[in-house]
Amino acid sequence: MSANDNSSTAAAGAPAQDINYTVRYPNQRAVFPYIDPKKAPAELAQALKVLPFERNVLKLLAHAEGFFPPISQLLGTIFRITRELPTLEWQLVVLRTAALIGAHYVFEINTPVALVNGMPNAKRLLIAFGKVDDTEFFTVRDRILLRYVKELVEDNTASDGLLEELRANFTTREIIEVIVIVGLYTIFGRVANVSRIDEDPEIPGLLDSLTKLTGQKDRGE
Template identity: 30%
Template sequence: MARIPYVDETTNPELAPAIGRIRAERRGKLIPVYGLLLHSPAIAEEWLAFINAVRWKTQLGARLREIVILRVAVLNHASYVVDVHRQHFTGKDGLDDAACDALLADTVDSDAFSPTEHAVIAYVDALTREAQVPDAVFARLRPKFDTRQIVELSVLIGAYNMHTRVLNALRIDPE
């Protein structure tokens, strides 16, 4: 059970414009994360814009994006994010169940991933677990991505660390 109540849109008509924008961009639903974030409408709307930017407006590709999101969620014990992304994106974005299962392991050692994807997973693991990236981990990543992609990858990892940690703190309920 969530630690704070979800915003009841029927008793908060002043939130109708924000809720309408959220519904338009989130599968037509007011998903639980926004039901919590709407206690601060400005944060909810900026969160939506930021998460949409790091998910949809990068040069990283759908499969790589989902690898990052799922791996961060696994490392942060964010079952809500794991469940939502497995349900809505597995199969559609190039990740099959075997790849998803491999991401759930403590150490990802699977032929389900390319050498580039293994370098990304090591980067995610370092940045999420230690908030630091050793030079050796960055050296594996650097030749595979241009500067823009490294920035986008780093921000995606940071954004989903924020996302999963806030959801864990508030104990969001499953959809």
């Protein structure tokens, strides 16, 4: 039997064998099992501790175990102010990205991050419904940023006119950081969507944890 014959048989029959440090939950909707941090190898288990609470999307992304530790490290640097982009603008980018790619899970898990850092709920809802031209809640800088995210997601570039506005209002570092953030949260959104992810269980003390993790007093925030 050839290698191609084996592939055909596997595709038509049972799923290929997954790693054995996973867990399935009662009434689970996700089509893939979750990585169990308690059973995972040390490097993977450590990478899953990037946040002080568990998130289902990370326990799914960890299946790409060769990629996951550096991705986890990148997420940690974005949370822990090694970025120049201010916290609320970071969250504008995240929420806008999630809304544009239809990643409801990613939008919802980032809502507390936005709210605990002072984003009005009305502003969050405007992003959810794509009403991002509102001048009451969105500053000129906000609106430029939100247009930039849309062009990145839909066109994979920025138009000449928008690029001119970006360079007049943002540093080069901030402009490039947005590309990285959109890319990372697009990964999260696609993992969530493809896997039919389950909503996260309630996290006790979540807002206090987020305040300690993301609260910033720099850059006028």
